[in-house]
Amino acid sequence: MSNFQNQANISMGLGKVGTISRRNPLTHLSFLAEGNNIVSGSFVKRGTNPEGQAKALEAGDTADLILGVAVFEKYQVNLSGQNTLIINEGEEMTVVLKGYVYIQASTASSVGDNVIVNPTTGEIRTLVLTYTTTANLTSGAVTTTNNAPAGFIDTGFK
Numbered sequence: 001m002s003n004f005q006n007q008a009n010i011s012m013g014l015g016k017v018g019t020i021s022r023r024n025p026l027t028h029l030s031f032l033a034e035g036n037n038i039v040s041g042s043f044v045k046r047g048t049n050p051e052g053q054a055k056a057l058e059a060g061d062t063a064d065l066i067l068g069v070a071v072f073e074k075y076q077v078n079l080s081g082q083n084t085l086i087i088n089e090g091e092e093m094t095v096v097l098k099g100y101v102y103i104q105a106s107t108a109s110s111v112g113d114n115v116i117v118n119p120t121t122g123e124i125r126t127l128v129l130t131y132t133t134t135a136n137l138t139s140g141a142v143t144t145t146n147n148a149p150a151g152f153i154d155t156g157f158k
Helices: none
Strands: 027-033 043-046 053-056 066-071 092-098 114-117 124-127 131-135 142-146
Parallel strands (some): 027 053
Antiparallel strands (some): 027 092, 043 053, 043 066, 114 124
């Protein structure tokens, strides 16, 4: 009797990271994965061939480089021998530019929160961003800052 089921897991996860979460209208494009470090559910930028390739964000990347979220939509050969969400180099993938996608954030989130990402580590967080604009009357320079933690950039997603 020791191997008899003693628990019923009825609270299943809502979805799998890196998949489309709602079949509402969404904007997406197909790209080939450049490099072997694109993780499904992560933010990507245009690759060497900007019309056909996408690659993972890198240290120093800015918000204007973000293309969208990489989506895992088909079976691919497991080259690493591990069960991961890494998209193999050269595989066709969908990049969601606007829509609903399951992502894994390291912070709790609420409706309307901004999604921010650290391009160096790939960590995704959510928070309400506030912007402050300051003007230097001597030089005429105008600077806009936000309350995102150091190293994080606004993805444009909510």
